[in-house]
Amino acid sequence: MKTFKALISVKQLWKFPPSFHRGIFSAVLILIGFVNSSIAQGRIEIPSKKIYRLDKYTLIADEIIMGDSATLELTGPTTIIKASRITIGSGCHILGIGAHGVNGKVGKSSTTPMGLCKPGGNGEVGGPGLDGGAGKNLVLDATQLDIHSLLDIDLHGGNGGDGGNGGKGSHGGHTTVHCTGNGGNGGNGGNGGNGGNGGTLSILIQSTEPATLVAKINLTNRGGYRGLGGEGGKGGPRGTGPSESKSKLGINGKPGVDGQYGKDSKPLFYSIAKKISDQAVDTLTTRKQ
Secondary structure (H helix, E strand, O other): OOOOOOEEOOOOEEOOOHHHHOOOHHHHHHHHHHHHOOOOOOEEEEOOOOEEEEOOOEEEEEEEEEOOOOEEEEOOOEEEEEEEEEEEOOOOEEEOOOOOOOOOOOOOOOOOOOOEOOOOOOOOOOOOOOOOOOOOEEEEEEEEEEEOOOEEEEOOOOOOOOOOOOOOOOOOOEOEOOEOOOOOOOOOOOOOOOOOOOOOEEEEEOOOOHHHHHOOEEEEOOOOOOOOOOOOOOOOOOOOOOOHHHOOOOOOOOOOOOOOOOOOOOOHHHHEEEOOOHHHHHHHHHHHO
16 A cells, blocks of 8 residues: 655654663653653644555644544554644544564475485474564654544554474385385474564543543554464385385474464553643642742
8 A cells, every 4th residue: 555645834753762762661751751842833634545654753743633544654663643632533543563473484395315225304394483573652642632433543463473384204215125214204393473562552631531532442452463383294204115114204393382472452441641731730830839
């Protein structure tokens, strides 16, 4: 699908230094303090039915508008969207899905040896599946948040990759009355990758009650599915000939171990917090003095 640039009236895309992105999500409040010290103006609009890929980790504006059926794709591990007013039309999507792990490489099967009385070759071990990526973290910080209909936010973790199957052992060499030809062993299957953890959503809102937003947001932030272990390769058959009965079958490879499911993130109800106005903060500060 094609992506489009949002209609931005002034320059307001910000990016925190890479050292910050290695921090844990509990440091979000520090980030918000940094954002509050920045002055940003302008209006950002994502047209209806368009996809806007946000390649910055922080988006700040006076007003942000998502047209009907618009999609916002998140790319950073943690994205902060801050505006005085955020308006979201009908059928909109915010996507921050973790990357799926790559499947492990399939082990090569061995070929039958040339010549008499030679043991079969062993199959290669299957490669491990890679872990799925964590879902993106998202912070929505707004004085006023208007959602016209159900908003879909998907921050689920990526699935772990499946382990590769082990290669097959080869046929043992032809036997004689004086020698045997054992079959080759099958390769073990690769382990499955772990699913990525679900992303965390935090909504800081001033003008709307949290309970009202719960009915207007469909949040998916489950952990990714585990990758399955690869199958073990089959052992090779015994070599034919006079001593076939004395020869041994190749041993089957062991299956790989399944990965772990990613951890689910917190539910929507616990993701929304009511913030107080700057005027209220000033009043509380004055009382303490």
